[in-house]
Amino acid sequence: MSGRPWWQSAVLYQIYPWSFQDSDGDGIGDLRGIEARLDYLVELGVDAIWLSPIFPSPMADFGYDVADYCGVDPRFGSLADFDSLLASAHARGLKVLLDFVPNHSSDQHPWFVESRSSRTNPKRDWYIWRDAAADGGPPNNWISDFGGPAWTWDEATGQYYYHAFLKEQPDLNWRNPDVRAAMLDVLRFWFARGVDGFRIDVLWHIIKHADFPDNPINPDWDPATGEMNRVFQLHSTDQPEVHDIAADMRAIADAFSPDGEERVLIGEIYLPVALLMRYYGEQGEGVHLPFNFQLIDAPWDARHLATMIAEYEAALPPGGWPNWVLGNHDRPRSATKRGAAQARVAAMLLLTLRGTPTLYYGDELGMENGVIPPDRVRDPRELREPGLGLGRDPVRTPMPWDDSKAGGFTTGEPWLPLGQGWQAHNVATEMDTPESMLSLHRALLALRRSSPALATGSIRLIEAQGPVLAFEREQDGARFLIALNLSDAPAPVDLTGRPILSTLATLPDRAPSLLRPDEGLILKVDTTA
Numbered sequence: 001m002s003g004r005p006w007w008q009s010a011v012l013y014q015i016y017p018w019s020f021q022d023s024d025g026d027g028i029g030d031l032r033g034i035e036a037r038l039d040y041l042v043e044l045g046v047d048a049i050w051l052s053p054i055f056p057s058p059m060a061d062f063g064y065d066v067a068d069y070c071g072v073d074p075r076f077g078s079l080a081d082f083d084s085l086l087a088s089a090h091a092r093g094l095k096v097l098l099d100f101v102p103n104h105s106s107d108q109h110p111w112f113v114e115s116r117s118s119r120t121n122p123k124r125d126w127y128i129w130r131d132a133a134a135d136g137g138p139p140n141n142w143i144s145d146f147g148g149p150a151w152t153w154d155e156a157t158g159q160y161y162y163h164a165f166l167k168e169q170p171d172l173n174w175r176n177p178d179v180r181a182a183m184l185d186v187l188r189f190w191f192a193r194g195v196d197g198f199r200i201d202v203l204w205h206i207i208k209h210a211d212f213p214d215n216p217i218n219p220d221w222d223p224a225t226g227e228m229n230r231v232f233q234l235h236s237t238d239q240p241e242v243h244d245i246a247a248d249m250r251a252i253a254d255a256f257s258p259d260g261e262e263r264v265l266i267g268e269i270y271l272p273v274a275l276l277m278r279y280y281g282e283q284g285e286g287v288h289l290p291f292n293f294q295l296i297d298a299p300w301d302a303r304h305l306a307t308m309i310a311e312y313e314a315a316l317p318p319g320g321w322p323n324w325v326l327g328n329h330d331r332p333r334s335a336t337k338r339g340a341a342q343a344r345v346a347a348m349l350l351l352t353l354r355g356t357p358t359l360y361y362g363d364e365l366g367m368e369n370g371v372i373p374p375d376r377v378r379d380p381r382e383l384r385e386p387g388l389g390l391g392r393d394p395v396r397t398p399m400p401w402d403d404s405k406a407g408g409f410t411t412g413e414p415w416l417p418l419g420q421g422w423q424a425h426n427v428a429t430e431m432d433t434p435e436s437m438l439s440l441h442r443a444l445l446a447l448r449r450s451s452p453a454l455a456t457g458s459i460r461l462i463e464a465q466g467p468v469l470a471f472e473r474e475q476d477g478a479r480f481l482i483a484l485n486l487s488d489a490p491a492p493v494d495l496t497g498r499p500i501l502s503t504l505a506t507l508p509d510r511a512p513s514l515l516r517p518d519e520g521l522i523l524k525v526d527t528t529a
Helices: 031-034 038-044 078-093 110-115 179-194 242-255 273-280 301-313 334-338 341-348 378-385 428-430 435-448 453-458
Strands: 014-017 049-050 096-102 151-154 159-162 197-200 266-267 324-325 356-360 457-461 468-475 479-484 500-505 520-525
Touching: 031 038, 031 078, 038 078, 038 197, 038 435, 078 096, 078 179, 096 179, 096 341, 179 242, 197 242, 242 266, 242 273, 273 301, 301 457, 301 468, 334 341, 341 435, 341 479, 341 520, 428 435, 435 453, 453 479
Parallel strands: 014 049, 014 356, 049 096, 096 197, 197 266, 324 356
Antiparallel strands: 151 159, 457 468, 468 479, 479 520, 500 520
16 A cells, blocks of 8 residues: 555544443443444444544533534543554554534634623634524525534524524634634644544535525425435535635644545545535645445436446546445444345445445444334434434444343443344344354454455446446555445356456355355456466
């Protein structure tokens, strides 16, 4: 991988701190728990961990309502605990990324407390305040992503403030240069402490249209998709000025990037591919990796996926590096969405496509969405719009480490119940089972690490029939053929003219010239024959 930034060949691993490992018995995961499990991550074969928010917070939205951008919430530990985790990770060759939440703070952040204290407070313009409409209602028709109006009336000062999410998460005014400077200093604080990069939360949200016009009404709105989709977010997201802010963030990351230790910025951006590509920057001055979420919701059809991969690769700007994910803390688990058998095929796809993959904790075990009893629901998304299946608690259940009480996650009562089947599908059990999902992930990651062609090599899609998705990866004379059966029926695969040196399959005992139901193959091709 000589000459490449580390993140191009890396596999990232997202940790939801609430649910990874509890060290003190309070039922909530913490930094010391994560540090205690670093050896597992090294043995798994990942290269970097990304921690969902760990900052002090009232936890109205589980840390995405930040009350102090330069501290650690006591639930998770202390700054000293973070420093210890960072040092331990680095000692093992693991990078550490944090979750930066620049669009909004907590309503309990000192900045907002000052901002709402009076219209003349110096920090009034640090947030977005507007007079009521002529009828006394909200200034426009913008809708919170969690349902309901995106404006809350403040009786004391006689204005509305804007919040793209909960009313406890007021949006910062990034058009104010003092806000911009203060938030960029947050990046400097953590970079100086030694972090290796950031995942930037809802990057495409952070600038709004200066005039706050109404958003267009969606004539095809389906209430089952959530109230936020009642309008198109034309004026409340993805404004041109956001790219200047991304460039400022990139400049700071570059300034903290000595040779061979490049800091990385990953942008959370849910936009069509054509718009997503703009976040790389015209001259590569945007974020390094605008998150590519296409696989999460893509129809599980070989021809559709082949077209999607080809179009995404073709859309990349010069120097733009691809990336792929199958799930995260907001979206359904891969094994639930595709079933246990196809989740294995999906894992092989994720770890053999060109680009940087991100694994979500527990997906290497085949974890499925948990079942959350009504009295255990914690997610404000579900509490505000119940019954639509939009709640995120099911994908945030605790990591099962063994079959002991609470799965080895905690000695207390877990903050959420463990997912179904954890007694059979946990780290200890799967580690000793050659056919397990965990063993498959370990084999895939080991092969990827030992084979640069699978990490940074070129990709060429191969024409295939029916449910088969096939492509080749090649670099420095090494070539691999990947063939994936996306169905539960046998499918022929033509290996004519391809002498095979070795094979890795999602199922044991590969059958010649045939992909069995729900089978994926990685074949190393003899290029000297």
